[in-house]
Amino acid sequence: MDARALNEAIGQGIRKVYYPDRIELYLPFFIGNEKSEEFCLAFDRDGVLSDGGRTLEELKKRVGDLTPYRETIRNILDHFGTVALEGGQKLVVRSFQTCSFGDKEYLDYAGGLSRMIRVIALICAADRIKVDEDGVVSLC
Amino acid sequence: MLKEIREQLDTMFCAYEDRGALDVWTHMTIEGDPINFRFYQEDNKYARLVTPPCFSEWMAYSTGCWSRAASTIEALAEPYGVSWDNENGALYIRFRRNEMSVAEAIMRLQQAVSLVCELGPF
Numbered sequence: 001m002d003a004r005a006l007n008e009a010i011g012q013g014i015r016k017v018y019y020p021d022r023i024e025l026y027l028p029f030f031i032g033n034e035k036s037e038e039f040c041l042a043f044d045r046d047g048v049l050s051d052g053g054r055t056l057e058e059l060k061k062r063v064g065d066l067t068p069y070r071e072t073i074r075n076i077l078d079h080f081g082t083v084a085l086e087g088g089q090k091l092v093v094r095s096f097q098t099c100s101f102g103d104k105e106y107l108d109y110a111g112g113l114s115r116m117i118r119v120i121a122l123i124c125a126a127d128r129i130k131v132d133e134d135g136v137v138s139l140c
Numbered sequence: 141m142l143k144e145i146r147e148q149l150d151t152m153f154c155a156y157e158d159r160g161a162l163d164v165w166t167h168m169t170i171e172g173d174p175i176n177f178r179f180y181q182e183d184n185k186y187a188r189l190v191t192p193p194c195f196s197e198w199m200a201y202s203t204g205c206w207s208r209a210a211s212t213i214e215a216l217a218e219p220y221g222v223s224w225d226n227e228n229g230a231l232y233i234r235f236r237r238n239e240m241s242v243a244e245a246i247m248r249l250q251q252a253v254s255l256v257c258e259l260g261p262f
Contacts, residue, residue, distance in 0.1 A: 114166065
């Protein structure tokens with residue numbers, strides 16, 4: 001297999017859909033069921049990245065009551081900083097790190113997306129792990 | 141703005157050849173070091189994705205001793221079908237190409253890495 005064939009294989013499962021007013025990414029997350037579930041993460045026209053509330057919705061579906069996991073979820077969000085919970089449900093990234101390449105400065109949207117994926121991974125596992133206020137993970 | 145985002149996303153989860161090996165660019169970093177995954181096609185049935193050498197350095201640093209942390213690392217990674225190679229300090233996923241897509245394997249390894257790399261000292 002070469003890079004081109006591998007990119008084709010990846011593209012079949014990680015879809016990026018471009019609209020004039022937003023970009024949607026469909027990622028196959030493993031959320032504890034037998035099969036992976038496709039999650040949509042979207043950038044809107046202002047560059048705001050959101051999970052549409054799916055992460056907490058899926059966790060709630062699995063565990064019922066989120067109350068025992070609130071502290072871990074809060075610690076995850078405090079530790080990662082850039083990812084915020086809005087309206088009690090949606091995970092959102094509104095600001096992105098500024099990076100420079102040569103004399104050009106740019107906002108690191110891909111880095112913000114990567115942090116969002118890490119936060120989703122941790123929150124999806126909130127019933128198996130504990131995260132303390134320093135962001136350190138341990139098994140429940 | 142969306143054009144700039146699109147350009148950056150075009151490189152995310154993108155495979156590239158590096159000195160004869162195939163790597164998948166994740167944009168994931170630990171303390172500034174990129175965590176990209178190396179892809180191996182074992183035969184026409186099985187493939188493997190593996191974390192890079194800097195992952196072992198990070199695990200040694202954050203856990204103090206990954207051998208002592210090994211059972212916890214294994215327990216954290218196991219639900220994703222991800223295993224811990226205690227000899228090389230790497231996480232990897234071995235999968236049958238007709239049962240799991242490469243994309244799914246990438247996400248599973250990325251999710252396991254997300255949990256494991258937040259471990260504290262043992």
